[in-house]
Amino acid sequence: MLTGSNLVAGAWRTGAAHFTAYEAATGAALEPAFAQGTAADIADACAAAAAAQPAYAALPHTERAAFLRLVAAKIDALGETLTQRAMLESGLPEARLNGERGRTVGQLRLFAEEVENGGWQGLRIDHAIPDRAPLPKPDLRMRKVPLGPVAVFGASNFPLAFSVAGGDTASALAAGCCVVVKGHPAHPGTSELVAGAILAAIRESGLPEGVFSLVNGTENALGEALVKDPRITAVGFTGSRAGGIALMGHAAARPVPIPVYAEMSSVNPVVLMPARLEEAAEALGAAYVESLSLGAGQFCTNPGILLALGGEATQRFIAAAAAALESVPAQTMLTAGIRSAYAKGIETIAGQGATLVGTGADGSAACGRAHVFTVSGADFRANPAFGHEVFGPSSIIVTCADMDELAAILEGMEGQLTATLHMAPADYNAARALMPILEGLAGRIIANAWPTGVEVTHAMVHGGPFPATSDGRSTSVGTLAIDRFLRPVSYQDIPAALLPKVLLDGPSAVLRRVDGAYEA
Numbered sequence: 001m002l003t004g005s006n007l008v009a010g011a012w013r014t015g016a017a018h019f020t021a022y023e024a025a026t027g028a029a030l031e032p033a034f035a036q037g038t039a040a041d042i043a044d045a046c047a048a049a050a051a052a053q054p055a056y057a058a059l060p061h062t063e064r065a066a067f068l069r070l071v072a073a074k075i076d077a078l079g080e081t082l083t084q085r086a087m088l089e090s091g092l093p094e095a096r097l098n099g100e101r102g103r104t105v106g107q108l109r110l111f112a113e114e115v116e117n118g119g120w121q122g123l124r125i126d127h128a129i130p131d132r133a134p135l136p137k138p139d140l141r142m143r144k145v146p147l148g149p150v151a152v153f154g155a156s157n158f159p160l161a162f163s164v165a166g167g168d169t170a171s172a173l174a175a176g177c178c179v180v181v182k183g184h185p186a187h188p189g190t191s192e193l194v195a196g197a198i199l200a201a202i203r204e205s206g207l208p209e210g211v212f213s214l215v216n217g218t219e220n221a222l223g224e225a226l227v228k229d230p231r232i233t234a235v236g237f238t239g240s241r242a243g244g245i246a247l248m249g250h251a252a253a254r255p256v257p258i259p260v261y262a263e264m265s266s267v268n269p270v271v272l273m274p275a276r277l278e279e280a281a282e283a284l285g286a287a288y289v290e291s292l293s294l295g296a297g298q299f300c301t302n303p304g305i306l307l308a309l310g311g312e313a314t315q316r317f318i319a320a321a322a323a324a325l326e327s328v329p330a331q332t333m334l335t336a337g338i339r340s341a342y343a344k345g346i347e348t349i350a351g352q353g354a355t356l357v358g359t360g361a362d363g364s365a366a367c368g369r370a371h372v373f374t375v376s377g378a379d380f381r382a383n384p385a386f387g388h389e390v391f392g393p394s395s396i397i398v399t400c401a402d403m404d405e406l407a408a409i410l411e412g413m414e415g416q417l418t419a420t421l422h423m424a425p426a427d428y429n430a431a432r433a434l435m436p437i438l439e440g441l442a443g444r445i446i447a448n449a450w451p452t453g454v455e456v457t458h459a460m461v462h463g464g465p466f467p468a469t470s471d472g473r474s475t476s477v478g479t480l481a482i483d484r485f486l487r488p489v490s491y492q493d494i495p496a497a498l499l500p501k502v503l504l505d506g507p508s509a510v511l512r513r514v515d516g517a518y519e520a
């Protein structure tokens with residue numbers, strides 16, 4: 001039933017120029033041909049989003065929440081059709097994509113609850129003190145309001161959970177922002193199916209059709225036009241460091257600059273503390289390989305760098321990892337471009353003299369072969385190439401001379417999404433000394449687990465200092481993600497008749513900070 005059209009404010013548009021979607025596993029062209037979005041599509045989508053913005057922002061929160069739940073239900077109803085198309089376009093296995101669909105609709109439902117909860121508005125009331133000397137204190141009341149239309153770039157590695165109706169879209173819609181998505185060119189059919197589900201929910205909810213648009217294309221110029229459109233107020237992006245930096249440049253160079261929330265590059269260091277390694281080297285070696293090869297390593301939280309002290313336990317760990325690698329199958333990678341970037345990354349590491357620990361099975365030209373290397377701490381510090389993300393199933397084990405060298409390596413690293421400590425109680429003192437370094441390094445610190453699992457909850461941070469993200473004060477996963485698309489407004493001495501209802505005196509269904517104290 002796919003048409004290959006772009007969705008511009010409720011209208012499915014075909015175009016003069018087309019691009020092809022490919023089956024990830026075989027490279028075969030898939031039907032139909034997809035219309036290349038144009039500058040006019042972008043401009044019309046943004047104009048419609050701006051026109052719909054006041055009505056969407058003013059929607060009662062119960063209705064906004066109901067809309068998010070309806071989007072979730074419509075996506076769920078796509079069932080196998082969605083899974084099968086996503087499998088073809090991404091090469092990801094069925095179980096993973098069914099799980100990802102569950103996560104996608106779960107995120108939408110969590111944001112629906114969050115909208116109803118209302119805490120995200122950050123309500124504050126500071127009552128006036130008219131007789132304060134020497135000057136009276138004014139009445140000040142604050143709430144957060146939606147920024148305006150948001151541009152979202154679909155991610156290649158999460159065709160559902162970080163694409164058309166993924167975390168960025170869900171959090172922007174929850175914040176009360178209309179959304180224009182630039183679809184990822186690797187999965188335009190999947191994108192069209194999800195866009196159709198959102199459109200059905202918009203119509204059934206009686207919302208303006210400009211609330212959501214999807215424009216597909218393969219040219220950088222399309223995304224550039226979207227970021228530069230004066231009606232766009234913020235950008236959500238997951239992808240390459242080069243792409244994220246380019247979009248940050250476009251956003252900063254606008255006559256009215258806007259924030260870009262780009263999630264880009266992370267090697268997610270994992271530290272094996274000595275006592276834990278001593279007691280569980282073999283089990284850790286097998287679990288490490290399982291984590292780094294999950295989903296052909298195409299996770300932003302892939303454990304790309306592992307740090308341990310040299311010694312007998314580390315050798316046991318390395319031997320266990322080498323043995324586990326032997327049973328890692330070759331897995332289809334998302335796109336030919338990602339596959340060739342992975343091959344180049346592996347060549348670079350090998351070319352810089354890293355020792356190969358082992359590889360997984362070799363496969364077709366579409367597949368990525370798992371690789372694990374090892375280098376000394378001194379070599380790692382001398383060669384910045386070892387610290388760069390290689391997107392795919394590869395990782396480097398760094399054997400350090402002592403804890404001082406290990407700490408110095410962590411201190412010298414770029415910003416990360418995650419940092420992990422595997423430790424036993426006997427390691428806690430040494431680990432405590434690392435904690436301030438890890439807090440400065442990463443958005444999430446993990447104990448005794450692997451970084452590839454990302455829970456969608458209230459306390460999750462999927463963010464981190466540059467280049468993990470463009471703005472380490474934010475998260476793109478979990479309910480706190482809504483904050484990226486909000487702006488605080490203070491109302492000074494505004495008469496009650498003009499105040500938003502949530503800021504009036506009296507009982508409140510939402511937790512508020514009144515004269516400094518939190519109260520409901």
Ligand code: NAP
Nearest residue numbers: 156217218219220223224239240243246264300338341391
């Ligand atoms: P990408 O090349 O950054 O593309 C992501 C999206 O951004 C696409 O829609 C792309 O569209 C657009 N884009 C990229 N550069 C742009 C520019 N200069 N101006 C305007 N739009 C731009 O990412 P990808 O295709 O997913 O994969 C490429 C590499 O990204 C991977 O090999 C990997 O290294 C990295 N990656 C990292 C993560 C992570 O989570 N850390 C996730 C996915 C990918 P067009 O190409 O159509 O313009």
